[in-house]
Amino acid sequence: MRYEAPRAIEEAVALLADAEGDAHVLAGGTDLLVLLRAGLVTPALVVDIKHIEEMCEIAQADGGFRIGAAVTGAEFGEHAELKRAWPGVVEAMELVGSTQIQGRATAGGNLCNASPAADCVPAMIAAGATCTIAGPAGRREMAVEDIATGPGETVLGKGEIVVDFLLPPRPPRSADAYLRLIPRTEMDIAVVGAGVNLTLDDDGLCKDARVALCAIAPRVLRVAEVADALIGSAIDDAALELAAAAARAACQPIDDKRGTVEYRTKIAGVLVRRAALIAKQRAGNGS
Amino acid sequence: MIKDHVSTTINGEPVEFLCDPRQTLLDVLRDELNLTGSKEGCSSGDCGACSVMLDGRVVCSCLVLGAEAEGREVETIEGMAQGETLHPLQRVFLEEAALQCGICTPGFLVAAKALLDRNPDPTETEVRYWLAGNLCRCTGYDKIVRSVLDAAAEMRGK
Ligand SMILES: Cc1cc2nc3c(=O)[nH]c(=O)nc-3n(C[C@H](O)[C@H](O)[C@H](O)COP(=O)(O)OP(=O)(O)OC[C@H]3O[C@@H](n4cnc5c(N)ncnc54)[C@H](O)[C@@H]3O)c2cc1C
Ligand code: FES
Ligand code: FES
Numbered sequence: 297m298r299y300e301a302p303r304a305i306e307e308a309v310a311l312l313a314d315a316e317g318d319a320h321v322l323a324g325g326t327d328l329l330v331l332l333r334a335g336l337v338t339p340a341l342v343v344d345i346k347h348i349e350e351m352c353e354i355a356q357a358d359g360g361f362r363i364g365a366a367v368t369g370a371e372f373g374e375h376a377e378l379k380r381a382w383p384g385v386v387e388a389m390e391l392v393g394s395t396q397i398q399g400r401a402t403a404g405g406n407l408c409n410a411s412p413a414a415d416c417v418p419a420m421i422a423a424g425a426t427c428t429i430a431g432p433a434g435r436r437e438m439a440v441e442d443i444a445t446g447p448g449e450t451v452l453g454k455g456e457i458v459v460d461f462l463l464p465p466r467p468p469r470s471a472d473a474y475l476r477l478i479p480r481t482e483m484d485i486a487v488v489g490a491g492v493n494l495t496l497d498d499d500g501l502c503k504d505a506r507v508a509l510c511a512i513a514p515r516v517l518r519v520a521e522v523a524d525a526l527i528g529s530a531i532d533d534a535a536l537e538l539a540a541a542a543a544r545a546a547c548q549p550i551d552d553k554r555g556t557v558e559y560r561t562k563i564a565g566v567l568v569r570r571a572a573l574i575a576k577q578r579a580g581n582g583s
Numbered sequence: 584m585i586k587d588h589v590s591t592t593i594n595g596e597p598v599e600f601l602c603d604p605r606q607t608l609l610d611v612l613r614d615e616l617n618l619t620g621s622k623e624g625c626s627s628g629d630c631g632a633c634s635v636m637l638d639g640r641v642v643c644s645c646l647v648l649g650a651e652a653e654g655r656e657v658e659t660i661e662g663m664a665q666g667e668t669l670h671p672l673q674r675v676f677l678e679e680a681a682l683q684c685g686i687c688t689p690g691f692l693v694a695a696k697a698l699l700d701r702n703p704d705p706t707e708t709e710v711r712y713w714l715a716g717n718l719c720r721c722t723g724y725d726k727i728v729r730s731v732l733d734a735a736a737e738m739r740g741k
Contacts, residue, residue, distance in 0.1 A: 297605050298604060299604040326646055329628075329648070393628070395694060395697075396631055399640035481715075483629070
């Protein structure tokens, strides 16, 4: 195995594109090194992207935010403006692992690892985030929800890297929230996770909504039917029950040690309801 | 196997080493540099026994490649005492018996010091959440949490 730590994206792309054999991007390594140590991946080349400045910074851009794919969870939590504008995205990323994992784990790694239970991904999808992908053919932009195709599978081709996430400008009275259920209070993988992002109008009615769920399907899903149940409503009990029912209907989960199909389906409804109420309250408070 | 030549700083001292690109920072510390204070519990990021500081952040050294240390600053448990003088956390852990077998202790101390360096007056809840990635199979955590709070109080008193 060869280790490289280029300083420019083009250099990283060229290294990955020209590699003979299996080549991997190394961001925080909290997924990759576990697999490497267990012998489940045997790359010929590992390309550390943490020395590429553009991938390690959070910037305010075009009224929104540009977050480098190699920014860590700890850095999300320390960024006051990002936290104010996107509390749901930040709380989702901060849920990833322990203090030690937060110092390393990145949002790009969370996305590209393509776990169905990735915590940051539903919040990014609910936020309407897009990402820039750099590859041998140049750069393109894609919606975050279109990156993962199944467990451990993405649309990324040989030599392609996720460079950054773009969070859109925030209309007034907008907020997001992310909730997950785990069997204990810290350090576990989601049984179900729900990200809800809302914009209210001047009368407090829901003008726009995006919702995504994790751990209920082979990949993180955006569920338009849940958003449709909220849009136009006062996010009252009736609308929340319709939203919860839409969430349950979207579930195609598995049975495993963390939860049965029935339990996951039920919890998806509960989390959508609670996350929507938190987002509503935050939006009403003028965040 | 071609080895990587790495220049880094460990506990304030410049250090150079050769490592296999697949070796973790924990392997390098323990097997190449004889710094065996950092422990290996799980090798998968779950237990925190291998905690070290990397450029001022506490991380699991079992999930860092040795090669990644190039040009960076690493601090380990070996750098915590000043000569013969223990850090207050180390002393209070001993005084209040916050350890039994001791395998988790270096990791707890490194992580707890990282907390107190940024928050000298944490609540019990903050201590428990901060240390959630450090596992102890012996003590039941209570004496560890108490010791961190007591050491913090003592350090604020100075
Ligand atoms: C103890 C522990 C607890 C954890 N808890 C959680 C949790 O609560 N929630 C959760 O969601 N996850 C959890 N994880 C999983 C992991 O920490 C996260 O998925 C993390 O966000 C991965 O980021 P990373 O930077 O470490 O990825 P890496 O391990 O560096 O990379 C992961 C994969 O993505 C690829 N990759 C990384 N960045 C890019 C990029 N920019 N472009 C293209 N490909 C890329 C890599 O090649 C690799 O295949 C946990 C892991 C551990 C060890
Ligand atoms: S040995 Fe590193 S976390 Fe357990
Ligand atoms: S004292 Fe034995 S594991 Fe903590």
